[in-house]
Amino acid sequence: MNILAIDSSNKPLSIALIAENKIQATKTITTNKKHAEQLLPIIDDLMNVANLKPNELNRIVVAKGPGSYTGIRIGVTAAKVLANTLNIDLVAVSSLETLVLNVQSDDTLVVPMFDVRNDNVFTGLYEKKNKKIINLIKDQHINIDDWLEQLKLKQAKIIFIGTDIINFKSKILDYIGDNANFVNGIDNLPQASNLAFYGSDKEVVKNINELTPDYLRLTKAEVDWKKTHPKEVNKKYVEKA
Amino acid sequence: MDDIMAENDNLILAFESSCDETSVAVIKNGNEILSNIVATQIKSHQRFGGVVPEVASRHHIEEINICIDDAMQEANVSYDDLDAVAVTYGPGLVGSLLVGLTAAKMVAWAHDLPLIPVNHIMGHIYASAFNQEIVFPALALVVSGGHTELVHMPKKGVFEIIGETRDDAAGEAYDKIGRVLGLQYPAGKKVDELAFEGKDTFNFPRAMNDDDNFDFSFSGLKSSFINTVHHAEQINQVLSKNDLSASFQDAVVDVLVHKTKKAIDDLDVNEFILAGGVAANSQLRNEFDKLFNNNYKNIIFEKAPLKLCGDNAAMIGAAAYPLYQLGVFADNSLNANPGLEFEYKKD
Numbered sequence: 001m002n003i004l005a006i007d008s009s010n011k012p013l014s015i016a017l018i019a020e021n022k023i024q025a026t027k028t029i030t031t032n033k034k035h036a037e038q039l040l041p042i043i044d045d046l047m048n049v050a051n052l053k054p055n056e057l058n059r060i061v062v063a064k065g066p067g068s069y070t071g072i073r074i075g076v077t078a079a080k081v082l083a084n085t086l087n088i089d090l091v092a093v094s095s096l097e098t099l100v101l102n103v104q105s106d107d108t109l110v111v112p113m114f115d116v117r118n119d120n121v122f123t124g125l126y127e128k129k130n131k132k133i134i135n136l137i138k139d140q141h142i143n144i145d146d147w148l149e150q151l152k153l154k155q156a157k158i159i160f161i162g163t164d165i166i167n168f169k170s171k172i173l174d175y176i177g178d179n180a181n182f183v184n185g186i187d188n189l190p191q192a193s194n195l196a197f198y199g200s201d202k203e204v205v206k207n208i209n210e211l212t213p214d215y216l217r218l219t220k221a222e223v224d225w226k227k228t229h230p231k232e233v234n235k236k237y238v239e240k241a
Numbered sequence: 242m243d244d245i246m247a248e249n250d251n252l253i254l255a256f257e258s259s260c261d262e263t264s265v266a267v268i269k270n271g272n273e274i275l276s277n278i279v280a281t282q283i284k285s286h287q288r289f290g291g292v293v294p295e296v297a298s299r300h301h302i303e304e305i306n307i308c309i310d311d312a313m314q315e316a317n318v319s320y321d322d323l324d325a326v327a328v329t330y331g332p333g334l335v336g337s338l339l340v341g342l343t344a345a346k347m348v349a350w351a352h353d354l355p356l357i358p359v360n361h362i363m364g365h366i367y368a369s370a371f372n373q374e375i376v377f378p379a380l381a382l383v384v385s386g387g388h389t390e391l392v393h394m395p396k397k398g399v400f401e402i403i404g405e406t407r408d409d410a411a412g413e414a415y416d417k418i419g420r421v422l423g424l425q426y427p428a429g430k431k432v433d434e435l436a437f438e439g440k441d442t443f444n445f446p447r448a449m450n451d452d453d454n455f456d457f458s459f460s461g462l463k464s465s466f467i468n469t470v471h472h473a474e475q476i477n478q479v480l481s482k483n484d485l486s487a488s489f490q491d492a493v494v495d496v497l498v499h500k501t502k503k504a505i506d507d508l509d510v511n512e513f514i515l516a517g518g519v520a521a522n523s524q525l526r527n528e529f530d531k532l533f534n535n536n537y538k539n540i541i542f543e544k545a546p547l548k549l550c551g552d553n554a555a556m557i558g559a560a561a562y563p564l565y566q567l568g569v570f571a572d573n574s575l576n577a578n579p580g581l582e583f584e585y586k587k588d
């Protein structure tokens with residue numbers, strides 16, 4: 001099975017290609033270059049290295065958010081269009097869960113985080129047990145202090161992961177103390193190769209056309225509108241002209 | 242392949258997502274629509290009184306695959322039948338543009354097709370190509386919610402802006418005064434209807450009519466309109482919405498026609514094209530009909546077909562065809578350019 005995996009959900013961009021359970025090629029960049037410019041040239045390059053044609057792909061695995069709105073927009077659009085036009089399987093994995101894949105140790109709690117600014121984070125609580133990943137508290141958008149307050153109650157060893165962890169390190173130590181563990185350097189970056197393997201036996205997206213990124217946050221306009229229209233739900237706002 | 246498709250026919254799959262319409266079309270030889278799917282978000286943005294960019298982008302992602310599938314199905318073609326993929330890469334809202342752009346790039350790459358980058362304004366102009374091939378040198382007036390531009394095309398593939406709005410676009414002014422009149426966004430069509438019932442009694446200012454350039458300005462007209470309404474409210478006077486609309490529309494149409502006439506007198510063109518969302522306005526179409534019937538019998542006057550005045554992918558496919566012939570293709574790194582512009586030409 002030839003699998004292309006994409007994580008463009010934050011500043012790092014990671015893409016990998018695996019074939020017959022082996023990594024063929026992978027690239028992860030952390031430059032300030034635009035994902036929209038970088039994504040396809042990198043995919044094309046990896047495919048050439050692996051000597052594969054687009055129609056030889058069997059599956060796309062994508063990190064579906066949360067993350068930067070532009071980042072997840074590009075990744076999810078690329079993945080859902082590619083899977084649909086090539087008529088192949090699509091697997092969508094949380095971008096936070098994608099980071100958890102980097103953790104080698106077993107029997108531990110893992111907390112991936114993305115900084116959303118103004119003391120808010122995208123985060124969730126995961127457990128690695130018997131080499132499996134279990135989601136204990138679902139991905140959410142939350143104030144950092146409220147989150148750490150919750151985690152403190154666990155009174156257990158927690159591994160914090162992500163390139164943004166550095167922004168909260170002292171706060172994490174204040175709340176969690178010695179139970180807080182951190183990962184080193186490159187392991188904080190999403191690795192699409194891990195994502196590809198992880199997605200190889202995961203359930204596929206049933207209706208590819210309906211897949212949307214996990215934004216975990218409404219826009220301000222929608223929040224304001226909902227306040228004044230509490231009764232209107234799930235109306236179809238887009239129609240064929 | 243069907244009998245209707247000749248060996249040398251050109252088929253382009255076109256994408257448009259620059260604002261609040263997700264659209265995918267299949268265009269044959271630059272002038273025949275095999276399909277033109279348009280998913281409009283107007284109902285969503287009506288909630289907010291105007292387009293909210295992040296909401297628009299999210300809707301585009303919901304709709305994009307459905308539009309592609311429908312366009313291919315309705316055209317009854319397969320990817321093997323296609324010759325190229327075309328996409329609007331600017332100007333427009335960056336988040337919206339990125340969805341169509343990413344989708345078009347993926348489809349082109351997956352099926353080894355060339356990717357044609359299309360300027361949205363060029364798309365509006367080429368909506369007229371469905372009536373008749375453009376005869377150069379030509380002049381186009383593109384009026385919409387985002388644009389008011391006079392574009393000179395001395396020959397195929399060359400675009401020069403000779404005049405543009407210094408503030409609001411004409412369609413934007415319609416929406417703003419529409420709000421003052423209590424009309425739902427987008428207000429253009431309703432103001433046009435009200436104007437039809439009214440008379441120009443307020444004589445709003447015609448900005449820059451006497452200036453020695455081809456630029457437009459609508460903010461003065463807009464302010465004058467709003468001041469008039471507010472003043473009346475303060476003295477409890479009820480003004481006729483029909484007359485207000487008629488007075489506003491007369492001023493807009495006057496300025497658009499006047500500046501266009503001036504540009505035509507200044508340039509030597511064989512064709513004039515009226516395009517963009519506001520080109521659907523009945524009074525504007527009528528006034529230009531009169532102008533060309535009376536003054537410029539030797540110049541071809543083409544209006545974008547009513548159905549293709551708003552944003553749609555068919556016009557992008559039409560604009561892409563001459564680019565395909567000229568071999569204008571983008572590489573895999575093509576990015577959205579929200580501020581994309583033609584060259585501005587001063588004398």
Ligand SMILES: [Zn+2]
Pocket residue numbers: 361365385517518551552
């Ligand atoms: Zn437009």
